[in-house]
Amino acid sequence: MREIKIYKTNWKALMLLALTIPFIVIGVWLITRVESSMTDRIMGWIGVAFFGLGIPIGFFHLFDRRPQIIISETGIWDRTTNQDEIKWDQIKDAYTLNIYGQKFVALKTDKSFKFKRKQYKWALNLTKAVGAQELNLHLGQVKIDSNKMASFIKEMIQTDKENRMFVIDKYFDS
16 A cells, blocks of 8 residues: 655745844844843843744754655545544545635544544634634645645545545646
8 A cells, every 4th residue: 555645845944944043143143242231132132042942943843754644545644633544434525724824624524533632612612713623734834735635635535445546646646
């Protein structure tokens, strides 16, 4: 059985590093210049501490080689959902979401899919308010078109088991 593994793009990690380094340099400059007041030094330390957190996070995302999404004939698994593999038979529908520039594919599942953890009531209300489902694939860290992914999932849930490999080849070998 063939699996398609989709990995994080390095572009977002490099962008995070590129955006944090100038603010760290400005913070160090505020701390080390001779005519700095106490307020300048405090603001410099706050800037270095806050934007300095972007360095380890950026390097973690840059060197993280674990697959983000794994697609197979039996189902789809997304590392960000903290769930087991979602079987194609358990998915009823899929649609795209764009929440403040972040791309998602919302999955409507049937009753047979068991969540590992129940969401808090406030989280469920927030999920419903933005038009999402309890299960959403976050595509912000991967380089894939959300509309293509949603149409792929819709086609996979309508295809019988014997022909699912052809659908995978159709979408991911081109």
